[in-house]
Amino acid sequence: MANKKTTNIILFSGDYDKAMAAYIIANGAAAYDHEVTIFHTFWGLNALRKDEQINVQKGFMEKMFAKMMPRGADKMGLSKMNFAGFGPKMIKDIMKKHNAMTLPQLIEMAQEQEINLVACTMTMDLLGLKEEELLENVEFAGVAAYLADAEDGNVNLFI
Template sequence: NVTLFFTFWGLNALRKSDGKGHNKNFIEKMFGAMMPKGAARLPLSMMNMLGAGPAMIKGIMKKKHVDDLDTMIQKAQKAGVRFIACTMSMDLMGIKEEELIDGIEYAGVGTYIASNENAGTTLFV
């Protein structure tokens, strides 16, 4: 069994590319405008090289038949991987449930840790 817990900036990987939250205050709207929407818009590399770095890495991934992050997320969900979005981080950053992809769960860190009490390895995203 695999469970991934997404908190703070990791939540951006779960955002819908066209998702918009309702009833946001000014700061929440600013966070939403500044953060990438969806896995496809996340930076792939620290080697930006004036914008050429991400294009080069995407090209290498395609040439080597490596799925993009959106596809990997979809495959993981189909394989039964649990995706949990941190509700505290969502609240602090003004991210609403309707902005995130379907098929994920919502919980606080305490719930996540309790559910992994017997896990051999625990990782945060």
């Protein structure tokens, strides 16, 4: 038990393709019996947003951010060749053709594999995101918790 290998991924990016890469590595590591944590910070938090609108009280700036940021994994753009939203559609069509898992499916699989999905409380506060706007079974923590995991980790990545 004490020497179970661990993978700790910081997901900073809000890009669909980068989040896919993060979740593919995470699911792979869980399948190889690693203890896996994905720490979502900044734009990476968008992967954890519920896709419906949640009524919570927000200030003006927080409302603007909430409006401008994608609501959930399925609405995120690509890091390259986004073409005003056409790129993600192309990628998703190709993924369907190849029976590849979509990002929402990869996140669901991660939850089934008991990967720790953590939302960074400091950036939630900054971007005005409330706990009830994020998926169920997400943990809330700060950079100290990340470091406690990562300092003994085998695979540490910033994506």
